[in-house]
Amino acid sequence: MQGFIPGSVLGMILLFLCLFFKIIKPDNVKSVSVVLSKNMAVFFIPAGVGLMVYAEILSKSLFTILAAIAVSTVLTIVTVALIQDNFEKRRAKGGTK
Amino acid sequence: MINSILDQLRPIFSSEVFLLMFSMGTFLLGVLIYKRTKITLLQPLLISMVILIPFLKITGIDYPTFFQQTRILNFMLGPSVVALGYVLYEQIEQIKGNVISILTSVFIGSVVGIGSVVLIAKAMGADRMLMASLAPKSVTTPIAMSLSEKSGGAPALTAAFVVICGIFGGLVGPVLLRKMGIKSKIAQGLAMGSSSHALGTARAMEMGAVEGAISGLAIGIMGIMTALLVPFAEHLF
Structure with missing residues (x-):
């Protein structure tokens, strides 16, 4: 697992823990955090424009790539949403779980 | 004529200040x-790419230069x-008990996401390199690229798939969740973040603060899960 979790995700967890254990005051990071997290998409511009370099491979296998990504993304959304929704409904009913 | 003007202007066009300002612009x-039309396909990132890529082609600025400057x-x-992490902290009440x-x-x-993308690509005749590049498509770019490299894919190609996946999930996700009748904010946020990382989260933020925060949490969990699962997925290649 070492080296698998990138710094940004570790940073997110650390920031959360620091706030949780009151090491950092929420007001100190609030404004910058809100601005950054509301405008995340802008930081994808350099990676997004990178599509131009792979125009050839992309166009050759375009259908395969799009089909695989589209179906898989839809399946992921459906699975995650349904499972979480079910857990909540069962609990709301006062079921065994 | 036009070419000589372009040659004159290229140092300006390829400068850090210009490219940064132009990208942000x-x-x-x-x-x-997007705000005027409310058409989901007109995502700011997509509009940005549609303007920037032809611009770079016409002015003859190559991608490494663009990447370096931005x-x-x-x-x-x-x-x-x-x-x-902060957004998550604000929503801590929502996570308790969940x-x-x-x-x-x-x-x-x-499991479903990685398995399906690899198997579909394989069924459609993708080679090993392509499958390895596709497998980590649902996680945030830095994790996806390092996973892709470790399993024999092309990291830069993976970065492209991550963006495609994010744009697609961001477009389809909210509609799909509405059609499915999912009311739970946690379920919506989780689905957006775990399928489409930060781009899904950007859309989840528009749905609401709870959805956005949970989506952000999902990026992290999905990243860790995917890192653990990709080595097993290699057996499918």
Whole structure:
């Protein structure tokens, strides 16, 4: 697992823990955090424009790539949403779980 | 004539200040268009790419130069993920009592996501390199690229798939969740973040603060789960 979790995700967890254990005051990071997290998409511009370099491979296998990504993304959304929704409904009913 | 003018202007066009301002400008234009029209396909990032790619082609600026000059934007991707830690903290009440269900749903979601993308690509005749590049498509770029490299894919190609996946999930996700009749904000946020990382989260933020925060949490969990699962997925290649 070492080296698998990138710094940004570790940073997110650390920031959360620091706030949780009151090491950092929420007001100190609030404004910058809100601005950054509301405008995340802008930081994808350099990676997004990178599509131009792979125009050839992309166009050759375009259908395969799009089909695989589209179906898989839809399946992921459906699975995650349904499972979480079910857990909540069962609990709301006062079921065994 | 036009070429000589272009040659004169290229040093300006390829400068850091110009490319950064131009990138941000196209994005702001995209935000404006998106807010006016409310058409989901007109995502600011997509509008930005549609203007920037032809611009670079016409002016003859290559991608490494562009990336170098706008690297601060790419760098800020990291801090913006860190910032989600705060968003998450604000929503802590929502997470309490949901830890097991969140971990279970994201785990199964990542198994389904990785398995399906690899198997579909394989059935359609993709080679090993392509499958390895596709497998980590649902996680945030830095994790996806390192996973892709470890399993024999092309990291830069993976970065492209991550963006495609994010744009697609961001477009389809909210519609799909509405059609499915999912009311739970946690379920919506989890689905967006675990399928489409930060771009899904950007859309989840528009749905609401709870959805956004949970989506941010899902990026992290999905990243860790995917890192653990990809080595097993290699057996499918």
